[in-house]
Amino acid sequence: MIPLRDTERSRTKPVITKIIIAANVVIFLYQLTLGIGVEPFIYRFGLVPAYYFQQAAEGDAWRFEPVFTHMFLHGGFFHIIFNMLFLWIFGDNVEDRLGKARFVVFYLVCGLSAAYMQLYLNRGSDLPMVGASGAIAGVMGGYLVLFPRARILTLIPIFFFVQLVEIPAVVFLGIWFLIQFISGTAMLGRASTGGGTAWWAHIGGFVAGVILVRLMAPRIRKATQFPADYGGHRHGTASDATFGDGTYRL
Numbered sequence: 001m002i003p004l005r006d007t008e009r010s011r012t013k014p015v016i017t018k019i020i021i022a023a024n025v026v027i028f029l030y031q032l033t034l035g036i037g038v039e040p041f042i043y044r045f046g047l048v049p050a051y052y053f054q055q056a057a058e059g060d061a062w063r064f065e066p067v068f069t070h071m072f073l074h075g076g077f078f079h080i081i082f083n084m085l086f087l088w089i090f091g092d093n094v095e096d097r098l099g100k101a102r103f104v105v106f107y108l109v110c111g112l113s114a115a116y117m118q119l120y121l122n123r124g125s126d127l128p129m130v131g132a133s134g135a136i137a138g139v140m141g142g143y144l145v146l147f148p149r150a151r152i153l154t155l156i157p158i159f160f161f162v163q164l165v166e167i168p169a170v171v172f173l174g175i176w177f178l179i180q181f182i183s184g185t186a187m188l189g190r191a192s193t194g195g196g197t198a199w200w201a202h203i204g205g206f207v208a209g210v211i212l213v214r215l216m217a218p219r220i221r222k223a224t225q226f227p228a229d230y231g232g233h234r235h236g237t238a239s240d241a242t243f244g245d246g247t248y249r250l
Contacts, residue, residue: 001154001155001156001167001172001175001176002154002155002156002157003085003086003089003152003153003154003155003172004089004153004154004155004164005089005152005153006089006090006093006147006150006151006152006153006169007150007151007152007153007166008093008147008150010092010093010095010096011096012095012096014091014092014095014096015095015100016091016095016100016103016104016107017087017088017091017092017095017103020087020091020107020132021084021087021088023072024072024074024080024083024084024132025080025084027072027073027074028073028074028080031073031074042073042075042128042130043128044066045065045066045069045070045073046066046069046070046073046128046129046130047066047067047070047115047119047128047129047130048066048125048126048127048128048129049118049119049122049123049124049125049126049129050123050124050125050126051063051126052066052067052119053119053123067112067115067116068108068111068112070115070128070129070130070131071108071111071115071131071132071134071135072132073130073131074130074131074132075130075131079131082133083131083132083133083136084132086133086136086139086140087132087136087139089152090136090139090140090142090143091103091136091139093143093146093147093150094106094139094142094143094146094213097146097217098142098213098216098217102216102217105216106138106139106142106209106212106213106216107135107138107139108135109138109208109212110134110135110137110138110139110141110142110205110208110209110212111132111134111135111138111205113134113138113204113205113207113208114133114134114135114137114138114198114201114202114204114205114208115129115134115201115204116204117134117200117201117203117204117205118134118198118200118201118204121188121200122200129198129201131198133198133201133202133205134198134201134202134204134205135205136205137180137201137202137203137204137205137206137209138205138206138208138209138212139209140173140176140206140209141173141205141206141207141208141209141210141213142209142210142212142213142217143169143173143209144169144170144173144174144209144210145209145210145213145214146213146217147169148168148169148170149168149169149170150168150169151166151167151168151169152166152167152168152169152172153165153166154166154167154172177203177206180199180202180203180206181199181203183197183199184199184200184202184203187199
């Protein structure tokens, strides 16, 4: 399922969402200029579980740096396109409801929660984790709580045919989370040497978003839902792809 836009209108301009997207794009473009130097760059600023816990045992405070920086790295064009599409669709509405300062905190804490979920379930991995989708999963969790009745225009490819369907947000996000949970559970206890999708980062970020938005947006029960056909700021998103080049994609 590839979401294309939602039906919720933002009352304010999504400045922070745009800044986050711009930062990710600029850093990705910089990665493209590195050539063969991109691999050491990814290992330096990506989050490598085994290295993190080695540094923790040594009391090295620099282990926390990649916990933040990995959220702004990506492993390929499809990886960043899908991540930024998700953020563009769901981020503006959550930012609008939380406010800009709280949205920054919300986004980063969701990203940290996602990272630590994946870290502790893959303690021995020496593959770098990169990508923003742990934090974006948190945004999606927040969107589910805030706008469960919104509708998501979704592209559903069926063999050689493409179907466009409007799906309630609670259904779309519920299916998305179920896919992450089933995939993550299936991977538990399996060693991976070729990278893939960091399913548990998605799960951890999503759950964090559901919890945090209730703490940070106390007025959600009084919020008024806009009609599904109300004109305004519209968006869309897609699921992360799995790549086999030795990184975990968030």
